[in-house]
Amino acid sequence: MSRNPNNLSSDLRGAGRLTIDAITGITDIVESLHRTITHLSGRLGTPDQDRTKGITGMVYRNIRSVTEGVGGGIDVMLNQLSSKLGEKDSSPGREAVLSALNGVLSDHLVARNNPLAIPMQFRRNGKPLNEQSLLETIQQSDGKIAIMVHGSCMNDLQYNQVGEENRRHQSIHLFTS
Numbered sequence: 001m002s003r004n005p006n007n008l009s010s011d012l013r014g015a016g017r018l019t020i021d022a023i024t025g026i027t028d029i030v031e032s033l034h035r036t037i038t039h040l041s042g043r044l045g046t047p048d049q050d051r052t053k054g055i056t057g058m059v060y061r062n063i064r065s066v067t068e069g070v071g072g073g074i075d076v077m078l079n080q081l082s083s084k085l086g087e088k089d090s091s092p093g094r095e096a097v098l099s100a101l102n103g104v105l106s107d108h109l110v111a112r113n114n115p116l117a118i119p120m121q122f123r124r125n126g127k128p129l130n131e132q133s134l135l136e137t138i139q140q141s142d143g144k145i146a147i148m149v150h151g152s153c154m155n156d157l158q159y160n161q162v163g164e165e166n167r168r169h170q171s172i173h174l175f176t177s
Helices: 008-040 054-085 092-111 131-140
Strands: 121-124 145-150 170-175
Touching: 008 054, 008 092, 121 131
Parallel strands: 145 170
Antiparallel strands: 121 170
16 A cells, blocks of 8 residues: 555545544543442442443443444545545655654554555655565665665655765665554
């Protein structure tokens, strides 16, 4: 999966899913706090259930249900708009934001199949390299190639601050989140 093209609907879908995940996660935290407080009055120790019951439980279930419904609606709408929004080349700012998100939330993004997840890939000058372009880059080198493996909330564009004319060797970046 190439993450270089900037597909606005895919970016919006990913941001929407991340927002839905955050709302659901906050709801889980609040419900857990609510459950813990209500169980402290009668007995100490761990409660024997994960969720609240009764009207309180219904409220939390409804919050989750409505939130997931809104997320599904956003996905449907963006799928329909995707051909109209089109693609364009990615910007360094977008790549920096994606790298930061993946540096902090990569496991979550991958587990949730979020379109903002960046797969491991070789990159050069901000572009993912397929097998053919990787071979061409190696063949065009002067025999000195630096392969830099990094993630840490950064991307290959942020490591390439020195101009091409000042480089003594080719560099290929293996991006891992």
